[in-house]
Amino acid sequence: MTTTSDATTITSEAGTPAGLRTAGSTTGLSRADRATREEILYYCRESVRTGLNFNTQGNISVRLPGAHDGADAIVITPSDVRYDAMSGDDMVVVGLDGTVLEGDLLPSTELPVHLEHYRRRPDVQAIVHTESTFVNVLGALGRRIDPVLLNMVLYAKGPVEVMPFEFSTNADFGRRSAELMGDDVDAVVWGNHGLLAVGTSLKLAFKVAVAVEENAEVLLRASAAGTPKVLVYADIDVPEGARLP
Numbered sequence: 001m002t003t004t005s006d007a008t009t010i011t012s013e014a015g016t017p018a019g020l021r022t023a024g025s026t027t028g029l030s031r032a033d034r035a036t037r038e039e040i041l042y043y044c045r046e047s048v049r050t051g052l053n054f055n056t057q058g059n060i061s062v063r064l065p066g067a068h069d070g071a072d073a074i075v076i077t078p079s080d081v082r083y084d085a086m087s088g089d090d091m092v093v094v095g096l097d098g099t100v101l102e103g104d105l106l107p108s109t110e111l112p113v114h115l116e117h118y119r120r121r122p123d124v125q126a127i128v129h130t131e132s133t134f135v136n137v138l139g140a141l142g143r144r145i146d147p148v149l150l151n152m153v154l155y156a157k158g159p160v161e162v163m164p165f166e167f168s169t170n171a172d173f174g175r176r177s178a179e180l181m182g183d184d185v186d187a188v189v190w191g192n193h194g195l196l197a198v199g200t201s202l203k204l205a206f207k208v209a210v211a212v213e214e215n216a217e218v219l220l221r222a223s224a225a226g227t228p229k230v231l232v233y234a235d236i237d238v239p240e241g242a243r244l245p
């Protein structure tokens, strides 16, 4: 789902998104610091620049530990704002229970999906949703993305499964998405739509999205020429002290 026009139509028809509660006026104490907001904005624009998203597709969120009266919250991109016109102040802060804590705009329509992924995996600190071409080629075929490149196996940590198409704006979809991703792999494909990548930081979640797209293209081309060698994360011996590329 895009963050813009079509998604917005769904949101505005429904009014406040289902399950969303508003905390009212904020205290003036920002739960999301400036650097986090600017980092999200940077990666939104990077996602378009690097071809992971077209137009205003996709969305990004980051976990804010303890920001909601001691419980976690997230900061997420708004719905219906062009990336080139977006500012850090447009980000929306939402408690993991769905309470909107800060922000004048509606959060991404895929907020319930992000929340379910954060609830399932306490290790997940950031989520990047993209709609890149080769991920979507394999997703449209319902074909699992096996790791054939080092970056893919290091960052995504395993084969990325494909969910059959359905609208991705509700918590049920989010729970199934998180379940299919599981606890050991850091991405899942939504068939006929795009990718959801997670990480222990936004920088890493973005690297996962890049790695899966690059891998999807090589897998597709290599499969057309022969049978590519598939890498298995558990079999990769990362040399001691070696850093992720």
Ligand SMILES: [Zn+2]
Residues within 6 Å of the ligand: 001, 002, 057, 058, 129, 130, 131, 193, 194
């Ligand atoms: Zn989307």
